[in-house]
Amino acid sequence: MxxxxxxxxxxxxxxxxxxxxxxxxxxxxxxxxxxxxxxxxxxxxxxxxxxxxxxxxxxxxxxxxxxxxxxxxxxxxxxxxxxxxxxxxxxxxxxxxxxxxxxxxxxxxxxxxxxxxxxxxxxxxxxxxxxxxxxxxxxxxxxxxxxxxxxxxxxxxxxxxxxxxxxxxxxxxxxxxxxxxxxxxxxxxxxxxxxxxxxxxxxxxxxxxxxxxxxxxxxxxxxxxxxxxxxxxxxxxxxxxxxxxxxxxxxxxxxxxATDIDRYVTAPIRGVSEPLVPLGAYVTAGTPVARLHDFDRIDEPGVTIHADLDGYVLVRRFRAQTEQGDVVMVIGQERTT
Ligand SMILES: [Zn+2]
Missing domain, CATH: 3.40.630.10 (Zn peptidases)
Structure with a gap:
């Protein structure tokens, strides 16, 4: 038709x-x-x-x-x-x-x-x-x-x-x-x-x-x-x-x-990002959620990013190559009415 x-x-x-x-x-x-x-x-x-x-x-x-x-x-x-x-x-x-x-x-x-x-x-x-x-x-x-x-x-x-x-x-x-x-x-x-x-x-x-x-x-x-x-x-x-x-x-x-953009987690260094928890997972504050690897330093473990609050992992870095300042993680808190 x-x-x-x-x-x-x-x-x-x-x-x-x-x-x-x-x-x-x-x-x-x-x-x-x-x-x-x-x-x-x-x-x-x-x-x-x-x-x-x-x-x-x-x-x-x-x-x-x-x-x-x-x-x-x-x-x-x-x-x-x-x-x-x-x-x-x-x-x-x-x-x-x-x-x-x-x-x-x-x-x-x-x-x-x-x-x-x-x-x-x-x-x-x-x-x-x-x-x-x-x-x-x-x-x-x-x-x-x-x-x-x-x-x-x-x-x-x-x-x-x-x-x-x-x-x-x-x-x-x-x-x-x-x-x-x-x-x-x-x-x-x-x-x-x-x-x-x-x-x-x-x-x-x-x-x-x-x-x-x-x-x-x-x-x-x-x-x-x-x-x-x-x-x-x-x-x-x-x-x-x-x-x-x-x-x-x-x-x-x-x-x-996730209304506070200042709490969106951005990369502190450039590198290759690795998620440590699945997208959509519930995490508590302090949980390691992502790691940034510096491949100029294979002797270093990389920089680990921790959740700064309890909530759901809503955003992950998808393209692995990550620049300093790129959003790597957003954690949202369930709304309670
Ligand atoms: Zn769009």
Whole structure:
């Protein structure tokens, strides 16, 4: 089955049924255009608008593949209310180059929000998302994977937003993905995140780390696809019941907090990193969690890094070659309510 893709022209955000678009953005210094894929499906009845985005970073694949599968398989006639907007690949130039940021202007899409109408190509795409997509949303899902250097325990995530009602709504929505962890994470990574823009305007906003190493993982693609379906069920877009997506044998999903970026463990020296505990393991303060080897000094044992608090190992260095200051470990503490 193939579908016509509307190449340009006005986007119909409201008509019942589904439409595929390529939204054109003219390059900064040429006539060619970047075409950002956009899918819109509207039910006959108004309701919640759910937005799902993949490929905010160009070397993360579970979001694009899971969301492409989602829009390919979803019967728009099954939507009973509301609207689904999907951008399977947001930073198209970065995606084509298999890079985190855009090769056209060097910008990281996830640091330029809310974007600029008169800015570079990445800033202009972000501005479109802010004004046309996020502004229409009630729920925003931005699916990521860890970059080329480290691996993160599979998690849906959200920021520690001050509004407690919004916090609880984000937590409940993040749990729908069925992933082993829900991470409440730091807002100290800089400014200009897509999710920060969404939550600042009161949207239920979910991020997540669905894989690592620029690969495409089996379970994780399914979480991206079926987790979003669960969100559609929860918010009344689909009538079917929420599906259990937790892995077999998992006793419970863990909501963990790692909001203090100053406690992210960084390498004191450059070297080759060796994990001493598995990702996702529970450790107590003082436990050796990673070692950095200096291969100029094979007579030395290396520098051992110890956990500085009790909690779950959420991040490990994945690419062994490690520079001083690289994050080698993040430990999250389970949230108790
Ligand atoms: Zn990312």
């Amino acid at each position: 193939s579908h016509d893709i509307t190449p340009s022209g006005a986007i119909d955000w409201d008509r019942p049924g589904r439409r595929f678009y390529h939204v054109p953005f003219t390059l900064d210094d040429a006539w060619e255009r970047v075409r950002v894929p956009l899918y819109i499906a509207c039910a006959l009845r108004p309701g919640t608008t759910v937005v799902a985005i993949g490929g905010t970073h160009g070397d993360e694949y579970e979001g694009p593949v899971g969301l492409k599968n989602l829009i390919g398989a979803l019967d728009p006639g099954a939507l009973v209310a509301g609207r689904l907007i999907v951008i399977p690949v947001l930073n198209v130039p970065a995606f084509r180059a298999a890079r985190r940021g855009s090769p056209l202007d060097g910008r990281n899409m996830n640091r330029v929000f809310p974007g600029r109408a008169d800015g570079t190509i990445t800033e202009r795409i972000a501005r479109f998302v802010t004004d046309e997509v996020l502004a229409r949303a009630h729920v925003v899902i931005d699916i990521h994977a860890a970059g080329g250097g480290f691996e993160i325990a599979r998690c849906a995530s959200f920021h520690d937003v001050p509004d407690r009602a919004l916090f609880r709504a984000c937590e409940e929505t993040a749990l729908l993905f069925g992933m082993p962890f829900v991470l409440v994470y730091t807002s100290g990574m800089g400014t200009g995140l897509l999710t920060e823009q969404a939550e600042a305007t009161g949207k239920i906003t979910i991020g997540g780390e669905f894989g690592y190493g620029a690969s495409t993982d089996l379970r994780e693609v399914r979480w991206a696809h079926h987790g979003v379906l669960n969100v559609l069920r929860r918010f009344g877009l689909l009538a079917s019941p929420v599906e259990a997506l937790t892995p077999p044998g998992l006793d419970r999903q863990r909501v963990v907090v």
